[in-house]
Amino acid sequence: MQAASDTVRDVQRAEGDHQQQQQQQHEGQGEESQKPVNGEEEEEEEDGIDAPLVFQCAACRAVVGDSFAWVCSDQDLNTITLTGAAPGVKINGQLETSTQGRDLGSTYVTFQCSCGAILGRVYQTTARHLDHMRDLMTFDLDALTSYKLGSVGVSADENDELTFPSAIRMKEDIGKIQLLMITHDEKLSELQEKVAHMEHQASIHQEQPQTRSSKRSKRK
Template sequence: MSGRRALCKDSNVTYEVTVNDGVYADSTIIKDISKQGKFVEDDDSDPPVVFFCGSCKLPVGDSLSWAGSEDEKNQILLKRVSDNVLVGEETHFSGTCKKDLGCLKVHLTCRGCSSLLGMVYISTPRKLDHIRSLFCLNVTAIESYVLGSSSQQVAAVSPKQQPVTLEYRQAVERQLDEIKAVTLSMGQRLLVLEDRIFGLVQLGCSL
């Protein structure tokens, strides 16, 4: 069985998958950013769809890499994802669903907020060949926007709903660290003042 490889037309990450033969087929996910090209899609009248992390609204993929869906598991299948999706290194044994019992998988998480987005099956029985090495995103963990659609909005209407970028998150963390440092300094000063007051009280009582 040959491996699957999707090429992206921009700087997004391409994952090249190598598959070995056997009763259980294993796949190796290789991060490849050296190859660039145009992904060929069948003619389709439907406009492209962009998928976002449901928590922080970072883009995680699009319909140009569509590979299908798993209605029973409430997942969509993509051949490639953006570099905002982190592929886990730790493998997990799938035993929660009868259909994928005995499969090995790795988790997919959002780079921006660490939310669990889905999984990649790296070892499956032959009957699940069609989903192995694809990016299986949970529908409940993502949002979508149809390009050119006026009926769907992902733009924030208030500052509280603005997408959280990595730069914004880092700035907030720096501010929190500064506030924490000031709070600790004030706490230490209060302790010194309390010790001095206590000493004065003790001195007054002894006179």
């Protein structure tokens, strides 16, 4: 688990490079180039995020979104903007106005995690430079942690100590089975001893003449 801001930094860097490219293209070719630039933008963003990210509430670790809904990030606002959020995230009704920062004068409603923590803003009216964030879910990075899919921190092969509950359980079960086998083994050798003892006793009886004669008499 790591802070969302750390994971998103690479993405922001990639986006920053791209925004410069986009501006250069706009200057050179004008507004007609809008469509191909957008097409390229999608490719750029896919390059920026090398593995899907799962975003979690920093307070309760509930999953609140993922990078498949990615729209953009804003380094100055310290936010990421997604098209939507996970079920359980609730948008509040009260309209507020930003009185400071890069979104000064913008109106928004906040949204919160099911645990009550405020996660971010849905901008209703925005300054021109924030138009691309309007009506979308803009998460405050400080309210999030993130998990990058595939970033496995614990490996069963590398760990000598058993850390997985199933493995610990299995070890206990093997212990129980071994104990049972020892008990059965002891019982078995006890029985074998008894049988050997009885055979020995029987052979002694057979050797006694009295027994032989009685057997003979019975056979007659």
